[in-house]
Amino acid sequence: MTTVVTDNCQRCRFTDCVTVCPVSCFHGDDEMLYIDTGVCIDCGACIPVCPVHAIYEETDIPDDKRSWIQINTDLSLKQTNTTEKQEPLPTAEARKKELGF
């Protein structure tokens, strides 16, 4: 069981999730954030705070997004730990609208 960030985060990177993560398990590159699935405790705090619903518990991940589990595990380890809220990407608001949120 784990919790992962999916592609809705791309071009958004709102980073609200990192402020409520009790174990600071988010890591980010310029594009999006990833969850270190070995550290995440599956508390689910990040899920409702994401403005674009990019985050899923494993049991709820749509089939076409399941590849994100491995991507989170692999890429989180390569990126720096993101523990504080950052400015969203300039494209964030437009992308949010595009996604229907």
Place this chain on the structure above:
Amino acid sequence: MSELGSPENPLKVAVVGSGPSGFYAVEALLKSGKAVAVDMIERLPAPFGLVRNGVAPDHPKLKQAILVYEKIAESPAFGFFGNVTIGRDVAVDELRRLYHAIVFTCGAETDRKLGIPGEDLKGSHTATEFVGWYNGHPDYRDRVFDLSGEVAVIIGQGNVAADVARILSKTVDELKHTDIAEHALEALGRSNVREIHVIGRRGPAQAKFTGKELREFGELADCDPVLKAEDLRLNPESEAEIADKNNAGSAKNIEIFQSFAARAPSAKTRRCIFRFLEGPVRLEGAGKVERLILAKNRLEGPPFNQVARETGETVAQPCNILFRSIGYKGIPIQGVPFDERKGIFPNDEGRIKDASGPVPGLYVAGWIKRGPSGIIGTNRACAVGTVASLLADLPKMDAQAKPGGEGLRKLLAGRGPRVVTYGEWRRIDAAEIGRGQPKGKPREKFTRIAEMLDAIG
């Protein structure tokens, strides 16, 4: 005088309470870039608050948040004063003389009352007592819960209600390898409870469970989740609520409830029954709880602001033991303003205030700041916000050097409490883990303060 927060004049802060919001406040202070010395004051010898004493024993992964707190505690700028009670061992005014600022993170320690006749009958309990009891909290370890009857009722539909219901629904085999307190495991092993009613005054779309907690009821070894399909017929306002993209949690809950309603009855011996649109009116019984009278409700008002209104119809539910879990509130501390109605320390972005404005040097974070909502991580954002307020106030603070932990230690030395340091807590921790090993448990908690103190000599 050197600038406050410089290495020559570190900012000295006392954090009262050692739960998640306390540790996140410490973390934020340590990361502030200022020179700080932070002392955490905890009334028990054991830290971690509700992660140790609230999070259910069968949710070990959530308890791993403790790993983060252990890391925070490694900082040389962190001090721990366990087994020290504010008000009894040290007054708030004394702390204000010792520290530049105090951050209260002492949680919401008591339950709200239902306010119905019969509430104090034998067999009527708070969820807090039960949760504290099965988690081995010293305050509750001697509580007695009569589980000899078949019917338990839980009032409330949040995650604490779910925890209570699930612990009552599980077999000993499902619990024996958790860190549940031994006394609770024994008592639950003798439990005759077979019907667990979880009752909410509003509808299934307004239930506050998280999907994760709710789903667990479908995976129990000897208990079926039960609810009537007709209870899932929603009014248009509730339909609108679950259709809202930003309310995915409720839509998920409805989906899970639907899966429960569609299940065929099995040979399992226990049933956990989810009931909606019913509110407690009174408890009846000769000397102890026998019956709960419930008023049927309907919803009134626009989506997301629907309130429960009684229809006039009532039903009687036989009941052998009742737990209320309808919200929590804080306990006042002498020397700190208190909002009776909300059960919190009144504050403005974490700055504690009274009628005349902010009280210098007093801050608050966590449930005692904003009320009992959110989960562990919610308190991180909350504590970070409070510490931001505190740091913004730095230029206004009395910059005189303060005695801090050294002063507190001296003051307490003359007063009697056996102060438990963080190093000593680690010895208690190791002893608990050692006690659990032969039983295949992650730990067997000490459930009395005296036992904890004995473990460190």
